[in-house]
Amino acid sequence: xxxxxxxxxxxxKVHLGNYSGAIKPALNLARDNELEPIYFIADxxxxxxxxxxxxxxxxxxxxxxxWLALGLDPSKSIFYRQSDVPEIFELSWILxxxxxxxxxxxxxAYKAAxxxxxxxxxxxxxxxxxxxxxxxxxxxxxxxxxxxDLVPVGKDQIQHVEIARHLAEGFNKQYGETFSLPxxxxxxxxxxxxxxxxxxxxxxxxxxxxxxxESTKLRKLLNRINxxxxxxxxxxxxxxxxxxxxxxxxACEKDIARMRERFESGIGWGExxxxxxxxxxxxxxxxxxxxxxxxxxxDELELVLEKGAEKARDKxxxxxxxxxxxxxxxx
Ligand code: TYM
Numbered sequence: 001x002x003x004x005x006x007x008x009x010x011x012x013k014v015h016l017g018n019y020s021g022a023i024k025p026a027l028n029l030a031r032d033n034e035l036e037p038i039y040f041i042a043d044x045x046x047x048x049x050x051x052x053x054x055x056x057x058x059x060x061x062x063x064x065x066x067w068l069a070l071g072l073d074p075s076k077s078i079f080y081r082q083s084d085v086p087e088i089f090e091l092s093w094i095l096x097x098x099x100x101x102x103x104x105x106x107x108x109a110y111k112a113a114x115x116x117x118x119x120x121x122x123x124x125x126x127x128x129x130x131x132x133x134x135x136x137x138x139x140x141x142x143x144x145x146x147x148x149d150l151v152p153v154g155k156d157q158i159q160h161v162e163i164a165r166h167l168a169e170g171f172n173k174q175y176g177e178t179f180s181l182p183x184x185x186x187x188x189x190x191x192x193x194x195x196x197x198x199x200x201x202x203x204x205x206x207x208x209x210x211x212x213x214e215s216t217k218l219r220k221l222l223n224r225i226n227x228x229x230x231x232x233x234x235x236x237x238x239x240x241x242x243x244x245x246x247x248x249x250x251a252c253e254k255d256i257a258r259m260r261e262r263f264e265s266g267i268g269w270g271e272x273x274x275x276x277x278x279x280x281x282x283x284x285x286x287x288x289x290x291x292x293x294x295x296x297x298x299d300e301l302e303l304v305l306e307k308g309a310e311k312a313r314d315k316x317x318x319x320x321x322x323x324x325x326x327x328x329x330x331x
Pocket of ligand 1: 005006007008009010017018019020021022042045138139142143151152153154155156157160190191192193194200201202
C-alpha cells in the first residue's frame, strides 16, 4: 500500500493557503483506499520560532481540531503530534550525519533569513538558530521514516521534499534499498494561494485569512482583499484576481464557470467579494462549528493524538531498526 504524508506547523492559525495547498488535497487522497494517510502536527518544526508555551499548545490543538473538523477519520489514518514520536528525532540525527552543510546553506528558509539580514544590514546569521538551519533534515526524517510515497504540499515546500528524496537516494546507494523515494503532490491551481495583499498567503506576511475565522470577521477580512481600480461594468481578468482564486476553492464547477463569465462581463468588486463570502461561509459553517467544539474539549484531542502517536511509533520502529542495523549501531 502506498503512503501519503503531510504536516503543518503550529506557527499561526490554519489559513486558506494551508487548507488549499495541503489539507484539501490530503483529505481527497485520504479517500483513496489504496493509500495510507499519515498526517501530523509539526510542533518541533514550529519550535524554531514559537517560544510561548500557551501559544504552542493552542496552535497545536488548532491544527488537530482543523483536520478532524474537516473530516479526517483518525481510525482510517495515522494522525499524531510530531513531538510524540521520538523515532523521528533519532532518524533526524542519523540523516543529519549524511547531510552536507552546503545543502543546508541552499535551503530556502535559511537563505531567506540570510537575505532579510543582509537587506537590514545585519550579520548574515543573526537570529538564525540551528533548528532553522537544519529544518530540512527534520522534515526529511518526517517523510522518510514512514516510507512516504506522496507528499501533498504547497509550492514553497517542494525543495524540502526534493532534499528528502536526495537524502534517501544517497542512503539507499550506500546501504542498499531502505527508504522509499517520495514525490511531492502540488496542484497547479493551489500551488500558491494569494493573501489579502496579493502576495503568497503566509503567516510571516500577516496577510492570511484564517480558515475558521468567525463569520462577521471573515466578511470584514474578505472586504480587505486588494483589488485593482477597475469600476463595476469594466471587464476583470479572473485569473489575476485573488477574489476569484479563493472563490474557486469553495464553489462548485458550475458556479465557478458562471463567476468567470461575470468577471469578464464586469462584476463590481463589492459584489464579487460578497459572493465569495457567501460561498465560503456556507462551506465552512459546519466544520467551523465542529472546530469550535473540539477546541473546547481539548482532552478529546489529546486522546486522539495519543492513539495516533502509538500507531505512528509502531509503524516507524521497524524501519528505524533496519537503518540502525545497516549502520552497525544495532545488532
Ligand atoms: P507550513 O505549516 O508552513 O504550511 C503547511 C502547508 O500549507 C502549504 N501552504 C500553502 N499552499 C499554497 N498557498 C499558500 N499560500 C500556502 N501557505 C502554506 C505549505 O506548502 C504546506 O504544505 N515544513 C512544513 C511542515 C512540515 C511538513 C513535513 C510538510 C514538516 N514536516 C513533512 C510535509 C511533509 C511547513 O512549514 O508547512
